[in-house]
Amino acid sequence: MRKNKSAALRKPDILESYYQVLIQEGLEGTSISKIASRIGIHPSLIIHYFKNKENMKLELVDLLIEKYQSPAMINFDHIEDDEEHFNAIMDVLFSFKWNRTVDPGVHFGFYYLSLRNEQILARFRVMFKWLRDYLCEKLIYFDEKGIISVTDAIKAADYIVTLMEGLEFHSQFLANGKHFDDFAQSAQKILVSALKNGEF
């Protein structure tokens, strides 16, 4: 007997399947029929829910960005000691536990698509602005508490994001095993000392 799920259940199923197929097959190898067959439904059902592939793509981007912005990952407000609080944030930024809440290949693929798709670009712009602003706010706080010394918090926050994304790159193309972890840690140290020494 056929089980009819409600849209509220079926749509997330489809997006999850889309995500998994993207991980396995990449942008070019992902089709509606593969997404459908993976969860045992008819391809038409996907069109029924999302109208077309483009809409589905955008909804997946939204979902992944939400995942990326999960507060659980980045919120350390429970740490009372300011120095510890600051270090915890820096550690998570450079640990890549956080970056890898979303599969790097899929993440990267959508970055690429944003070059050709205004709507995807707009979403990523918002996401990066969110991250930058979050960091900015924290930097101002830690500056007031005397943990660091920054005058241009926006610039400092931009720099952190830049370095993080650069490291993601680095890990793809220059990394060989342990070398990368060491390097990421060095980059973090250099950044922290720049923040403390009033370079920004």
Add this chain to the structure above:
Amino acid sequence: MRKNKSAALRKPDILESYYQVLIQEGLEGTSISKIASRIGIHPSLIIHYFKNKENMKLELVDLLIEKYQSPAMINFDHIEDDEEHFNAIMDVLFSFKWNRTVDPGVHFGFYYLSLRNEQILARFRVMFKWLRDYLCEKLIYFDEKGIISVTDAIKAADYIVTLMEGLEFHSQFLANGKHFDDFAQSAQKILVSALKNGEF
């Protein structure tokens, strides 16, 4: 009357057409028949020369990497004064005149493909290693001349590449006009002072 070109002329024509179609249509919109019709040849001729699309892709990657490594862009050995020489290199690294010898979209697209294609990945690894090693050699030279102060030249070179790639990212997602140029310049300054202050 039909003009027969030699392989030595036709193959570069095809690769150039491939590149142009990639710029206009992106990875997903690029097909052999589009590449062919753009230069008025039959699609089968492309198969004749490259055997399949995969080979053509690899040959284009090789070509673009060669372009990227063009010595004209990065060689400033004619500048006699060491300080000027050093500054010239730093300026070109952060000016993006050099990075944009290849269309950013195409460059980025192949970066993405490298995540799913070992052969493309291998090529980019070599390219980045080349850049890193080039910078490393220069840093050692400038260290000896007393222009900068580095003990771990490899780490410093890695850091420069990381920052450059991060900036490329930044320009996509966080930049708004003039802000980016200012920011890139700041990043350069912070880097240079780190090199001079013996942070590496």
Add this chain to the structure above:
DNA sequence: TCATTTTAATTGAATATGCAGTTAATAATC
């Protein structure tokens, strides 16, 4: 509670298009 109506989920079959690649024939070139 039971039957009926309405709505939503799901499928099947079909369409048109585009794709990479094959094979065989023709034209130019050396």
Add this chain to the structure above:
DNA sequence: GATTATTAACTGCATATTCAATTAAAATGA
């Protein structure tokens, strides 16, 4: 005359999407 360049015709397959039909679930009314 042999090699190479080039095309023509074609294959088989995958693609996104449409449309109409079918089935299940929910809402309604008695």
